[in-house]
Amino acid sequence: MALLDVQEMTQYFGGLCAVSEFSVSLEEGQLAALIGPNGAGKTTVFNLVSGFYKPTRGEILFNGESIKGLKPHQVTSKGIARTFQNIRLWFDMTVLDNIRIAQYHALGYGLLDCFLRTPRYMRREREIEDHAMEVLTRLGLREVAGEFPKNLPYGVQRLVEIARALSIRPALLMLDEPAAGLNSADVEGLIKLITDIHKDFGLTIWMIEHQMDVVMSLCSWIKVIDFGATIAEGTPTDIQNNPEVIKAYLGDDTI
Incomplete structure (x- = not known):
């Protein structure tokens, strides 16, 4: 059984079809990519899977269970974490608090525990902070x-966002353009980081990325969409040599 199984997912915004009959099957431990030109519908796909939109049609199964129509926090509680194309951190909270707050979907204590600072509250707060520091x-x-994240370099902010996603102990990590805005040295470090995360955390990783050196270095399976429709999928070699991909996404030259 696939960890994530998306079946003919379609999304309309008014009369515009943003995603058309999109299907993908990700196995446990896979590292895969979703690529395509700007406006192809990649982030819309991620928003549908992570609960920010509800598909017009189709099905989304995670561990064999339908998650279609769940709210983002409910999807997170199932074991799916994501980062965003535009960094979304609480910039006036410390890095540690950014990581801690991501775990609050599964507190394990109530409001009364908080007010009375019960042993359950104290124990759970220690566990949350210890885990946050471990991830950092x-x-x-x-x-x-x-x-505070606002005082950190852009590349470090990217790492903090990834750390926040990892803190929920996901089975599936979705990375939306993790290399966006990074310089060449930071990109090399990112490739190593994602490789290490994939190995050390035992995750399935699904990423959107425009930098082809990142995609080709990391991913064993790539799916390509254009105008919301799938135009190709396969290994990096398959994608490099696919004329439809070259025409729609890569231009006239091969990678």
């Missing part, structure tokens, strides 16, 4: 735990 340490961010 594994991503090399321990030293900036007390900093």
Whole structure:
């Protein structure tokens, strides 16, 4: 059984078909990419899977269970975490608090526990902070735990967003253009980081990315969409040599 199984997912916005009969099957432990030109519908696909939109038609199964129509926090609780094309951090909260708050969908205590600071509350808060520090340490961010994201370089902010996603212990990590805005040195570091995350955390990773060196270095399976419709899918070699992909996305030259 696939970890994520999307079946003929279609999304209309008024009379515009943004995604047409999109299907994908991701196995546990797979590292795959969704690519296409600007406006192809890639982020819309991610928004549909992660609960920000409800598909007009089609089905979304995660671990064999339908998650179609669930709210984002409900999708998160099932084990799906994501980052965003435009960084979405709480810039006036510390890095540590950004990581801690991501775990609050599964607190395990109530409002009364909070007011009375019961042993259950104290124990759970320690667990949340310990786990947050563990994730920050594994991503090399321990030293900036007390900093505000707004004071950090852009590349570090990207890492904080990935750390926040990892803190919920997901089975599927969805990365929306993680290399956007990074310089060449940061991109090399990102490739290594994603490789290490994939190995160390045992995750399925699905990414949207425009930088082909990142996609070709990391992904074993690639799906290409254009104007909301699938035009190709296969291995990196298949995609490199597909004339429809070259025409629609890569231009007249091969990668």
